[in-house]
Amino acid sequence: MKPAPFDYIRATSIDHACALLAEAGGGAQLLAGGQTLMPLLALRMSQPFILIDIGHLPELQGIAPHGGGLRIGAATRQADALVNPLLAQALPVFVTALAHVGHHQTRNRGTIGGSIALGEPAAEMPATAVALGASMTLRSTRGARTIAADDLYLGPYATAIAPDELLVAIDYPAWPADAVPLFREVARRPGDFALVGLVGALAIADGRIERAGIAWFGMGPTPIRARQAEQALVGQAIDRIDVQAIADLAIADSAPFDDGHASAAYRRSVGRRIFANGLMQALDRRLAA
């Protein structure tokens, strides 16, 4: 058997899972879709004493309108979200990003919350949450709290989720139905983690950008909001935007590093280009409409 020994417990409710987490004092791991955790267990890079399965809990499933936006239960399967009509209508860029998360087979088990809780810097879902301004509801035996995606990510695989906390749901605020989606990803093969990627949305009214949410993935230790670019875009007339200058601002906020897949210089160079091209095409499409 590949993983080190552990006790497997199928949680019967969120409360049950939280009680088990509290009792385990850091020795437990939550199991959602298992598409990241199982390989880590097989490689013995993760050796929990207790594995608490939450993937099947009905309380953690589903996508529903909430506070004007949409609430996604943490254990909603990626494959289910991909074909959800509410999401397709309200947040099309989310669906585009999700289609790039792994493969058909991994999305059949992988969950939205598992990807967000993991905090892989090159993953699509964390950056999408940051870009769209999502917030996370966390639960523990100590109570519930809400945290903004902007404050969730501390470093590679490091989040503000405490060892005794469970991510219950992710809330995405409303974006106008005609918001311009921005998505670009460069990966070696479809389904691989991104070498460089960006995701976001632009709300446009009367030919001007009213609201911009854009984040990088694979461009630093965490997903990174392109804050300077967002600020420069808001208020501008869409036929007057200096796309190259905005791309420079976006790169200024990124913090890519060298790794076995690509150098920081490559990421910056490719990132700048996909940002400029992505923004230009998105604006052109809107101007032509």
Added chain:
Amino acid sequence: MSEHRISMTVNGQQHRGLVDGRLMLSDWLREAAGYTGVHVGCEQGVCGACTVIVDGRAVRSCLMLAVQADGCSLTTVEGLAAADGTLHPVQQALKDNHGLQCGFCTPGIVMTLAALRADGARPDEAAMTEAMSGHLCRCTGYQGIRRAIRQLAAEDGTP
């Protein structure tokens, strides 16, 4: 270390067992239940050889614990051909188009395509090709697999 009583249906047959919490579904299917058509390549989610159908969905059986399949209905490659040996259309299409050589990756590919076409669903070529990103094949260069997919789409009238 926990032990669990499990029961599941595999290819229409009821199976029961007592498993360690850490036993992978792929290992249980091969070693306890005897379904050696479930191939294990990487055992870490990358290659897709271990793909089986669990409650209608193609999943990697090396990324699921056996205990998680308790109560589920599974299909492995052994469960596809008819009793008289007539191949499933996906198997036939791969055979017709040299979609396999050593056959190591093949059961996984067959299960993904069979799941996509279950219950009369008829995915188009693009959907089937997209799902192939989840499978690695070291032999065929993929072109035979792509031809098999095109044949399936043509037979289905979904180009």
